[in-house]
Amino acid sequence: MGIVIAIDAGTTGVRSFAVDESGTPLGFTYREFAQHFPRPGWVEHDAAEIWDAVVATLAELVATTDQPVAAIGITNQRETVVAWDRTTGRPLHRAIVWQDRRTASRCESLEAAGHLATVRSTTGLVLDPYFSGTKLEWLLGEGGVKAGPDLAFGTVDSWLVWNLTGGVHATDSSNASRTLLYDIGAHTWSSEMCELFGVSAGSLPEVLPSSGRFGVTTDAIPTGAGVPVSGIAGDQQAALFGQACFRPGQAKNTYGTGSFVLMNVGTSCPEPVDGLLTTVAWTLDGPQGPETTYAYEGAIFATGAAIQWLRDGLGIIDDAAETGPMAESVSNSGGVVFVPALAGLGSPYWDPRARGTIIGLTRGSGRAEIVRATVESMAFQTRDVVDAMANASGTGITDLRVDGGASVMDLLLQIQADQLGVPVIRSAVAETTALGAAYLAGLAEGVWSSQAELADHWTADATFSPTANRDGSDDAYAHWQRAVERSRRWDLSD
DSSP states (O other), rough: OOOOEEEEEEESEEEEEEEEETSSSEEEEEOOOOOOSSSSTTOOOOOOOOOOOOOOOOOHHHHHOOEEEEEEEEEEEEEEEEEETTTTOOOOEEEEEETOOOHHHHHHHHHHHHHHHHHHHHHSSSSSTTTTTHHHHHTTTTTTTOOSSSSSEEEEHHHHHHHHHHHHOEEEEHHHHHTHHHOTTTEOOOOOHHHHOOOOOSSSSSEEEEEEEEOOOTSSSTTTTTTEEEEEOOOOHHHHHEEEEEETTTEEESSSSEEEEEEESSSSSOOOOSSSEEEEEEEEEEEEEEEEEEEEEEEEEHHHHHHIIIIIIIIIIIGGGGHHHHHSSSSSSSSEEEEOTTTTBBBOOOBOOOOOEEEHHHTTTOHHHHHHHHHHHHHHHHHHHHHHHHHHHSSOOOOEEEEGGGGHHHHHHHHHHHTTTTTTEEEESOOHHHHHHHHHHHHHSSSSOOHHHHHHHEEEEEEEOOOOOOHHHHHHHHHHHHHHHHTTTOOOOO
16 A cells, blocks of 8 residues: 655654554654744744755655655644745745744733633633734734735645645644634634634635545655645644544653643543643544544643753753763752743743743752753653643543653653653654654555554553652652742743
């Protein structure tokens, strides 16, 4: 039948990833693209450069595997928005990235005007510049993008589908649910939300199931013409699918640029919960028609990004791979606590004005203590979210499946297990985000028959069990909570 390729268009680069019919990874190719910071708190990407990276990685991967391609799946950085011209296919502005904070004041004014309750009940989200709605509103105003029949808006997946298929304008429900414009209960673009943000529904993509045919490739694509594009999910929902968290109560955490904890909550849309997002996990075709699975989500903005800052901003490390060994070189952080609110704080605080804080420094503090404090902050932020999920669900989680770049650090995962008091399980396949997109595409094209078959493919690489005595972990977490309070509501410049 052939291989399945997943295009993983992340925040810092594009990865094209291939698996065979047994779900075994065959390899991947990768290319970074530039990050643009035109003003403090602003983050942009060149959408054309993202597409160029897709073409380059696909060409290299196809040449390496030299096998027929049964299907293509897409997974992507969520909330990042692209505006382009339907006639020329050219971007009308740099893409505004999920990390961008330029609309913080607008979100605050909308909340002050009393819109939060409607936003929460309709979209499952909160009023935060993280999401797409206020980004689109800004593009139509200060960004200079003109409304009209030639205007196409979309998240990165939509931009890629458009280019792969020669003009199909579509997205899936998981990405749509991150825009502040989608009614997650009615499964349609919300006229009320579109009116609130001044966005015409006609400029938005068609919303289709996460697993199903979106279109086929043109002959300009390295795979050749006629390859079905058949699976799409936002990166964190794709990772939940790739981790085979198909039952309610199963949870995963991806330690990437940020960290994202998702817990499957089943096919009934739950009521909004303070501190957490309610999001579409995926939509699959079923015997009675499309069926949507929902998730609670805690979005943490800076984990891997904090390590990048240690490397690029401070020069404390030369390579991200040094993080684990350097953190292990000391037995503790020496009282140093780092709150990496470099782009505000996400769940469960939702404070766009929080700022990064390093506290507890003494003359004895050095590079290793700061690096270890950075690693510990990943585990503390995850506990913030998991505790909120436990309160919301009334049951909590029995274990946590983990993936992402930082999951290679045994120290981090042991600290995480000690903080949560449950086993932390690392997937044998590190690229679970790409794997989830491949699974969604392969399901649609009959490469795999069911979720049960996919669950049989999932295997663990290592399990980290919590220590019996958590007193030290709880004391460290109490120090973290004190430091978080000192970081909050710091930037009041505008």
